[in-house]
Amino acid sequence: MSTILLKSNIKPRSLRSVFPWVYDCCSLKRNKTNYIPNIFKLAWIKNFSSNADDTVQKKTNIQPNYSVFHKYEKIMDAPPGTFSGSSDRFNGITVESEAEYEADDTDFECKLKKSLIHWKDCKRRCIWFKVKTEHADWIPRLVKFGFDYHHAKPGYAMLCYWLPTEEEPNLPKYAHTMLGVGGVLINDKNEILVVRDRYAQIPNSWKLPGGFVEPKEKLVDATIREVLEETGIDSTFITVISFRHTHIGNFDCSDIYAVLALKPKNMDIHLEEREITKAQWMPIEEYLKHPKVHETNRNFLKIYLEYKKRNLTFVCENAVHQILNVDYELYYMKFHDKESNL
Incomplete structure (x- = not known):
């Protein structure tokens, strides 16, 4: 993101000492919209609300399309005696205990070993196991094969194993x-x-x-x-x-x-x-x-x-992601020509 720095005839006074970026990143000249940084210009180009009311816009009823972002696809042709799981857009595999847990599975370690060999042959990258609390007996056996915790939340733990040996793991940190x-x-x-x-x-x-x-x-x-x-x-x-x-x-x-x-x-x-x-x-x-x-x-x-x-607000506008079809909030700086009632 590029930021336009402009001179101003108004002295910065206390604003610069208290909150420097307000003065340095935005012009305080009369024709203010011409001096907004590029990312804020895009906000208006994308047809966000143009009225002067700085309240948050009403939420729209939309149906999120998370599959476009995550792109999980269930594996339908897993070899016999292996875990199926689902593939992701990073060429990884996610196995969920909720779908594949078997209470009397005495061949878990053999099944896991065979699965890891298959995934390596297919050049898969990260293998994820989402283990529900009631299936926690999977966890020590996964750790034995080199899996480690990535994160845990009430109800489940997520373990992962990075397969490629020629590539450094670049897994995202959890929140x-x-x-x-x-x-x-x-x-x-x-x-x-x-x-x-x-x-x-x-x-x-x-x-x-x-x-x-x-x-x-x-x-x-x-x-x-x-x-x-x-x-x-x-x-x-x-x-x-x-x-x-x-x-x-x-x-x-x-x-x-x-x-x-x-x-x-x-x-x-x-x-x-x-x-x-x-x-x-x-x-x-x-x-x-x-x-x-x-x-x-x-x-x-x-x-x-x-x-x-200075008749300045940092407003919040609701918008909808064009691909994911989910709503999000865009925050940007807005100047008011008339005396503000902030």
Whole structure:
């Protein structure tokens, strides 16, 4: 992706010091759409919503076509005494215990050995075994033949074995980054919604409401849900503010923390006491100076205030993948010519 860097007659001031890429990657000139980086131009070319409403578009009813992406094809001509499995687009084989497990299979090791020889002759690459929990007796026998764990989830473990000896394995790592969200909500009294976490690393500190994104949950939906669960405040999406990326997450994972601005629909707080000990609306001036507010959280608010000053949003548009026929979200920067009500 190429990025166009342009000069501006407006001095960067605090925006550059707080969030440098906003100033460096985008022109703040009046004719703004001519200066958007190429990837954002494509967004408009692809016929995304052209109205000025920055809300998330309604979800469309579509039928995903995952087979085009994964391209699993069941093997119909496997030699007798071998596992059948399914081939993938990378010339690998996946065997699922749910389909091929036999409780009285005393010849498992012989069957596996014969299968490995056949797959090597066919120049297959990676062999995957998806083993359900109730078929876990397969696992030690697979390990004996050189299989190793790739990942595990509730209900199954996935083991793999790289066959080619002349080619280095280039298997994708399993999901290695956790995703969390936080919400910046400001009411009509210029107060920000803050909470105290029961298990905070810094006792009695104030932070933004939020939490982890659930599997297959959208960033916007997750942020709205987490804020509602913790504080009872319902809200609508305004803009993405910032991302924080670290490598000290749980389970040796990296961690991405997305901060979104939301517009509150109600003011009355209903506390979720299992994780939150206190929640309140705090004046912005107090929040920016409060000794129990982490500097990073103060910066999130400063960035958002700069967005408002410069009539800038980082919007979310829904689109549909042309081949896979699945919906996805495109995030991009958008300028507003008129005074914004962010």
